[in-house]
Amino acid sequence: MPERDVVSWNNMISVLVRKGLEEEALVVYERMVSQGFLPSRFTLASVLSACSKLLDGVTGMRCHGVAVKIGLDGNIFVGNALLSMYAKCGLMVDHGVRVFESLSEPNEISFTAVINGLARENRVLEAVHMFRSMCEKGVQVDPVCLSNILRISAPREECDSSSEIYRNVLGKQIHSLMLRLGLQGDLHLNNSLLETYANNGDMNSAEVIFTEMPEVNVVSWNIMIAGFGQDYRSDKSIEYLKRMRESGFEPNEVTCTSVLGACFLSGDVETGRRIFSSIPYPSVTAWNALLSGYSKFEHYEEAINQFREMQLQNLKPDRTTLSVILSSCARLRFLEGGKQIHGVAIRNNISRNSHIVSGLIAVYSECEKMEISEHIFDDCTTELDIACCNSMMAGLSRNSLDTEALILFRRMLQTGVLFPNETSYATVLSSCSRLCSLFHGRKFHGQVAKSGYASDSFVETALTDMYCKCGEIDSARELFDTVLVKSIVLWNEMIHGYAHNGRGDEAVGLYREMISRGEKPDWITFVSLLTACNHSGLVDTGLEILSSMQRDHGIEPELDHYICIVDCLGRAGRLEDAEALAEATPYKNSSVLWEILLSSCRVHGDVSLARRIAEKLIALDPQNSATYVLLSNIYTSVRRWDEAAALQGLMNKNRVYKTPGHSWITENM
Template identity: 85%
Template sequence: MRSRSNRYLANLLRFCREKRCKLSGKIIHGFVVRTGFNSDVYLCNRLLDLYCECGDGDYARKVFYEMPVRDVYSWNAFLTFSCKVGNLEEASDVFDGMPERDVVSWNNMISVLVRKGLEEKALVVYERMVSQGFLPSRFTLASVLSACSKVLDGVTGMRCHGVAVKTGLEKNIFVGNALLSMYGKCGLMVDHGVRVFESLSEPNEVSFTAVINGLARESKVFEAVHVFRLMCEKGVKVDSVCLSNILSISAPREECDGSNVLGKQIHSLALRLGFVGDLHLNNSLLEVYAKSRDMNGAEMIFDEMVEVNVVSWNIMIAGFGQEYRSDKSVEYLKRMRDYGFEPNEVTCISVLGACFRSGDVETGRRVFSSIPQPSVSTWNAMLSGYSKYEHYDEAINLFRRMQFQNLRPDRTTLSVILSSCARLRFLEGGKQIHGVAIRTGISKNSHIVSGLIAVYSECEKMEVSECIFDDCINYLDVACWNSMITGFSRNSMDTKALSFFKRMHQTSVLFPNETSYATVLGSCSSLCSLLHGRQFHGQVVKSGYVSDLFVETALTDMYCKCGAIDSAKEVFDTVLFKNTVLWNEMIHGYAHNGRGDEAVGLYREMITSGEKPDRITFVSVLTACSHSGLVDTGLEILGSMQRDHGIEPELDHYICIVDCLGRAGRLEDAEALAEATPYKSSSVLWEIILSSCRVHGNVSLARRVAEKLTSLDPQNPAAYVLLSNTYTSVRQWDESAALQELMNKSRVRKSPGRSWIT
């Protein structure tokens, strides 16, 4: 009789649970207590189910804790409820108090820890579960793999994969998708994830999306696109999230030609599938068009969007900034405010970046001034803009203003200001920033150390730079080593630069990069050390930096300055994409090694290739003409500067041609050209002519030019010395002696010459 009554009451409670009739359930609960049936575990479990289903935590606890006897079901039911409502403390107490556990118990605990963001604790609980002999279910593996994804623990993820294979769950779509997501986020999609995907008999949209995301993370763009096309061919449902993911990799990279074929195809597919109103997808489309530098297309999409958010506005503002159209960026900022959207930190940084990129510093100032309370990142954007575009004084003054805003500068702030101090050789400012870095505890940060080394190096305080470097030796990266090598090089301590590079190369932790090699090759050039230069060339080849343009230019310059002009040409010929600097180095090398015809030939080859010459190009080729006696060629090139290339000749160019005419004995032409230039008050031009007078023994012109020189600069000894040398060359000893006496009376002193032996 009692057993039949219990079954009847249990059925009633089950009905109340299904219908969520908590009030009726409470009436039955009262009857159970009055009749003494509350000692029945089965009935108590049904009451517990009722209150858990209805979300009544107080009554669920009352029933659970007043049960005279609890079985595994009772513990799991209440544990499940505690996990469901997110009461981690209570769930932990219940789990720890369980006399025996089953897979459901472990699953609940692992699941709630993952949901609460305690992934590492979840993995510890999983290890305990496995060590106690429990076999994970598909729910266990899904939760554990989710934890591995979040903490990027690919090793544990692979162990879970092994368990899935052993238990036959690797082809389960639920577990398979979790594996794909884990491998994708851990950067192991190509190595392991693709095989999981291929083993799934019927992959769904989640599977395809996970693979596409993983391949995109590993920059396997073509493979990701192939999987997307396979998805479309198999008729798997494509949603807006999947389209957004494939759009994220369809924007052309910097090395591409800027075309947007794939992006436009995805755009067409989105229109056909009816996703035009999806905000996230539209933002992805905007980003693709903006990165493709198709701002007209981006504007069309933006204008047709039913809904926009701050992200949409930011994409448009940043896109116009990339196109150097600060006016449009500022226009969109104004429109954004007019439509009631509050600009965020990204907006402000994007607008400031657009202004500085376009060279519109004044507009940048106005935008910055209009921001009510700029964040540290916004201040940093403004400071970086000033520093990048060489407004170093303004950067330092702005930093001073920042100090009065009760904002704490971060490492980016201090790095930028240190860079400005270095450029201005503002030692006192650098010392003050050094003090701030020490007080804020970031003085050993590699970015700060690199900036400090640069400041002290530029201010010729290499001993301080070395102290800072040695004090932070365990915290340094390649940039800090490069700063030291550069400092030695700029302070004409090239031998020290070579030894420092050797010390860097011998460390087992850090390896030189392209900047390291370019700098140390510059020191080899200064020392004219062909032996060291060839050794570094060998290291460059082994390190794989031989195709870096800066290194190639440094190698060319080194060989030219060391007189190995043929080796320089071999390096030059291997460069696929030559820039103006490299052409200039090679032409300059030919010029200073007395191979003028080849310099002029290379100059003409440069013009034919379509490369635009600059003022340095003309200095190099005109120098070649001067050293090789190519007078007519030099005059023809000088005349073509303004006519064919729009470059106005400067003093250096006229010096080369005056020297060229003087060496050829055309002294009157040299004098006429010097008089006709805008730089006729420059003493250098007349010194060159006077030196040529000595070579050709033209005393009358020498006297005339010497008078002009002394009128320009009475204390310049060059006029006296060169005229004296001219007298000596034609054996006019008395005139030379008289000139020497005049120098003594006028107290003009000649600087002593110096010899340099390597």
């Protein structure tokens, strides 16, 4: 065999890279260098291409060092290969920009590589600045470059509203440039443009583009179907699915999953179920879309049943699958199901994944197994993230361990690496509410203001609730008035705060202000409002509000609403009206309703009505000791000792026993 030279080494490396044998190509390159051959620009370009495909930034940087050493770093051919490698490896900001600046005459490949790299690292402003510089220097703009810029203009979840507006405007500008350059016939570029408009929620513009495209493919149809789904328009997604089939395109799994997600986003669970059934061999991704849809619309039992069906198909669930099912188990307080998923997670070696840990903590906490939750949490201390801490704090709070929740929050701050988010603050403020700890609540309010979460709707509601529960109703109202966009939850919280603090007139006034602003009340609004009327003795106002629920707002009163009004009438001494209302409700067989009225009979000394109500209660629930005790207290309060003794005999006969009470003493932290 003739002696090898640089050209033969280059050919060997180049062939290996083209065949997808990048690691072997790097081995050959190392042999070439070790035998004393000096790499040429072609050698380095091939090796850097291999590094790009392997995402091997370390070897790529070593090649960069070699290029500098032999004076090829300024060569446009090598420079572009370096830029491409740094872009693919996510090292454009740290290393690639310096390479670009070293090039005397960068071309369209150079600019495109830098823009691509900056886009990958979400450096929006730098990428746009580079694109403008490219246009100003008269460098030819190609479809790949425009596609990268369009990818930047598609919004991401973490973007604030100003960034979203900026990206939307940028997308329209690129669209105009496409038209000026005559690139509207490029399929890949048109798909990028479609995706930009769809992700920005501008489906009208997307539909215009789609209609005008000279050529479409399955990707184009999928973008439209998914876009309408994100816009909560499942009818349009299904329409496009039908048109896609009529146009001769066969839907793939991405298509079906997009339609499935669209149906669930729009609340059309039944159609979503049918779409899923039409997929011959659904993948884990399709199953996840189905399970997530069921869970979102609170069909938790169905989600668990479908997961069992998925297991029968011998599909391996991923962390998304298990997270969804753990959430369903937590909602149902299904301990055995949670334990089974815990076992699946351990067998699949993902039990320490933060999403799984959070879900497991939620299940065990909801099932009052805090010792297991704490064990899981402590066992993963070195791998915890903010989601796990939030789940643990919420579990402590749900189990009335609010002091421990505050201590955990403090521990989290002391780590110096875990920073609370809006969920953290909302949870810890809820614990302050239950502890009536104004001192801690004010302290956390200060931290919220500094951290930038003061305008989050959950945090605003939690702060309002905290001030109300701590008796600082004026501070709560002051905070409430600063909120520009008030959710129904916040309105309800403020009305409930007035009710809790015995300021019924102000609760009614706030309700009327809410209605005048066009806000639509829900059933919780009326529970808070009727509670306020009850606590403040606003009987006639309460009766009017009760009748207006169905008449003016189409909300059927539920048991909680009737309890408030029956109690309100009873407290005011209008016992016959209270009895008549209780009899007329759909809940006349509810023990709670009659117990409320029996308590009012005791307050007003109406023995005759008390006996009649007690007979109803004993018939409804003969083992409820509260009925016997209340009636006995009424008898003894009017010195009817014989009847009280007879009632005690009836308790013994029915084997009813009064449960002894107890008190708690809470120490300060």
